[in-house]
Amino acid sequence: MTEQQWDRESVRAIIAGLQDKPGALLPILHGIQDALGYVPPDSVPLIAEGLNLSRAEVHGVVSFYHYFRQTPPGKHTIHLCRAESCKSMGADALETHVKTRLGIDYHETTSDQAxxxxxxYCLGNCACSPSIMVDHDVHGRITPERFDEIIANPGVGA
Incomplete structure (x- = not known):
């Protein structure tokens, strides 16, 4: 079975399981992203058909909410806090370093897929600003040097 067929079957199962729920579009999109890591653009027609919506309506929701990815994520996802506490403690400079070091912007993946x-907009770690989360591990008091150390060995916990 090819990956595309697997994805289609997963998407169809998620739609079938949630389509009768009131306000089903967001739960379906979350379910797809939880299962696949992103919402494949090819899934939009399936979702639209399952909910009797237009493709434009589904695409509009997917593209409006920054949470939903439309491309497969890298092996590790880095969340950079943009909330006030982190910004006041140097998150803007950290953001510049992170984007330069990785060679990507927000909602992008490095060319090696790493x-x-x-x-x-908040990791709940304000006392240790600025903060990042790598996969499910929150790290605080992040400097550019500390960031470089963390991504050199991303599998190590906080």
Whole structure:
């Protein structure tokens, strides 16, 4: 079975399981992203058909919410906090370093597929600003040097 067929079957199963729920579009999109890591553009017609919506309506929701990825994520996802506490403690300079070091912007993935970069608007780690989350590990008091250390060995916990 090819990856595209697998994805289609996963998407169809998620749609079938949630389409009768009130306000089903967002739960379906979350379910697809949870299962696949992103919402494939080819899934939009399936979702639209399952919910009796236009493709434009589904695409509009996917593209409006920054949470939904339309491309496969990298092996590791880095969330960089953009909230006030982190910004006041140097997150803007950190953001510049991170984007330069990785060679990508928000919502992009490095060419080697190792890292994706996403903004987040609070990690609940304000006392240790600026903060990032790599996969599910939150790291605080991040300097450019500390960031470089973390991505050199991203599998090590916080």
């Amino acid at each position: 890292f994706s970069l996403e903004p987040v």
